[in-house]
Amino acid sequence: MPVLEEIKKANESYAADFSSADLPAPPGRRFALVTCMDARLDPAKFLGLEEGDAHVIRNAGAVVTDDAIRSLAISHHLLGTQQALVIGHTGCGMLTFKDEELQERLDTDVEFHAFPDLEDSVRAGVRRIRDSSLLPESFEATGFVYDVKSGELREVA
Amino acid sequence: MPVLEEIKKANESYAADFSSADLPAPPGRRFALVTCMDARLDPAKFLGLEEGDAHVIRNAGAVVTDDAIRSLAISHHLLGTQQALVIGHTGCGMLTFKDEELQERLDTDVEFHAFPDLEDSVRAGVRRIRDSSLLPESFEATGFVYDVKSGELREVA
Numbered sequence: 511m512p513v514l515e516e517i518k519k520a521n522e523s524y525a526a527d528f529s530s531a532d533l534p535a536p537p538g539r540r541f542a543l544v545t546c547m548d549a550r551l552d553p554a555k556f557l558g559l560e561e562g563d564a565h566v567i568r569n570a571g572a573v574v575t576d577d578a579i580r581s582l583a584i585s586h587h588l589l590g591t592q593q594a595l596v597i598g599h600t601g602c603g604m605l606t607f608k609d610e611e612l613q614e615r616l617d618t619d620v621e622f623h624a625f626p627d628l629e630d631s632v633r634a635g636v637r638r639i640r641d642s643s644l645l646p647e648s649f650e651a652t653g654f655v656y657d658v659k660s661g662e663l664r665e666v667a
Numbered sequence: 668m669p670v671l672e673e674i675k676k677a678n679e680s681y682a683a684d685f686s687s688a689d690l691p692a693p694p695g696r697r698f699a700l701v702t703c704m705d706a707r708l709d710p711a712k713f714l715g716l717e718e719g720d721a722h723v724i725r726n727a728g729a730v731v732t733d734d735a736i737r738s739l740a741i742s743h744h745l746l747g748t749q750q751a752l753v754i755g756h757t758g759c760g761m762l763t764f765k766d767e768e769l770q771e772r773l774d775t776d777v778e779f780h781a782f783p784d785l786e787d788s789v790r791a792g793v794r795r796i797r798d799s800s801l802l803p804e805s806f807e808a809t810g811f812v813y814d815v816k817s818g819e820l821r822e823v824a
Contacts, residue, residue, distance in 0.1 A: 513698050513750065514809060514822075520715025521820045528818030530707060535760055537706035541670050547722040547738055549694035550687060554709050558677025561712075565704040568725040570738035577734030580779060581704055581727035587769065588760055593670065603692055603745055612744065616801055622737055644773055652671060661685030663678045665671075 533562035535589060541565075542585045544635065545597040546572040546604075550658050553597065557663075565591060571604035572597055573623040574635035583644040593650035596635040596667070598628050601658045628655060629666045636667040690719035692746060698722075699742045701792065702754040703729040703761075707815050710754070714820075722748060728761035729754055730780040731792035740801040750807035753792040753824070755785050758815045785812060786823045793824040 511519075542565035545553050553559065553566055565585045567578050574596060585591045609622045625631040632653040639651035653667030668676075699722035702710050710716065710723055722742045724735050731753060742748045766779045782788040789810040796808035810824030 513696060516696075517714045517752070518820065521713055521818070523715070524713045525818035525820075530818070531816045533707045533815070535705065535707070535758060539670060539673075542704065547699065547724045547742065548692065549719050549721050549723075550690045550692070551723075552711050552716075552718050554711060555718075556678055556681045557674045558681070559709075561709050562706050564706050566706075566708075566725050567704045567727075568723050569734055570724075570741040575734045575737075576777075577726055577732045580732075580777060583773065583777070584727040584760065584769070584779060585704065587773065588764060595674070601692060603741065607745060612741070616740065616744065618801060620733075620737060620740070620801065622741060644775060644777065658690070659688045661678070661682035661687070663675065663682075 530561045537562070537564045537589060537591055539563045540591050541593045541595065542567060542582055542591045543595040543597060544572055544574055544578050546570065546599055546602060548599060548602065551599060551656060556656065556661060565589070571602060571623055571625065571631065572635065573631065574638040575623065579638065579642050579644055582639065586645055586649055594639055596632050596639070596651060596653045597656050597663070598632040599656040599658055600628065602628060633667040687718045694719065694721045694746060694748055696720045697748050698750045698752065699724060699739055699748045700752040700754060701729055701731055701735050703727065703756055703759060705756060705759065708756060708813060713813065713818055728759060728780055728782065728788065729792065730788065731795040732780065736795065736799050736801055739796065743802055743806055751796055753789050753796070753808060753810045754813050754820070755789040756813040756815055757785065759785060790824040
């Protein structure tokens with residue numbers, strides 16, 4: 511079955527049992543997370559999140575890019591979150607190439623944010639949140655690595 | 668219980684039952700999605716995704732920003748996805764303010780990408796993917812609106 515048909519069918523089942531109609535927009539547990547788009551990660555499952563609990567920001571590499579900071583600023587100032595988790599993961603695709611290689615292949619100067627060290631990248635992300643002028647001093651950030659072979663989280667910053 | 672303790676406890680339960688150790692990095696169902704960070708959305712649930720199925724990109728507003736395009740380019744060129752879904756949702760926070768208001772409040776010229784019309788924003792995102800020089804013509808994009816009051820997806824582009 512093609513993807514679009516499959517997801518429509520899956521969504522019909524979900525909507526038939528839907529019970530979250532009355533949730534407010536501000537996250538109930540007042541936090542946001544930045545993690546990777548990687549298909550093996552289901553942060554709602556590995557963090558125990560229910561619908562309504564937390565903002566989930568995801569991109570290639572769990573990199574705290576300008577766009578992640580944009581999202582966090584909206585999360586905090588308009589929807590009341592007070593802290594962020596940055597969650598990188600083992601086996602990340604961003605460890606497997608260099609920006610220059612992909613830039614050359616695609617004939618572009620776009621920054622892809624590949625990185626050679628996972629924990630360094632998470633720590634840099636945490637620092638970027640702490641140092642951002644768009645977020646107050648009181649907004650906390652903590653960094654983790656998720657292990658795709660064990661499902662375990664480990665705090666690294 | 669503070670957030671960090673809660674998530675560590677939830678993660679211990681998840682890891683204790685972990686059964687996805689052998690999943691490969693390339694998404695098994697060869698698609699990516701761009702949706703909003705909104706806490707009420709659990710795309711794995713409302714699309715019927717298992718760990719390993721699809722890349723999940725999320726930001727404030729499901730906006731196809733430069734950073735979302737960066738992630739999609741990596742998703743396609745390095746990890747083999749062939750199509751993207753752009754999924755906005757009713758009741759999105761991005762409909763409730765104007766960039767200028769938040770810019771003035773935070774004394775910044777950062778573009779927050781607030782938008783006045785949900786379907787227009789999804790359609791613009793789909794167009795951006797179709798027109799991107801970082802993705803081939805063959806890479807497909809489809810747009811949906813998710814209804815936070817019913818759990819239903821509706822195709823809009």
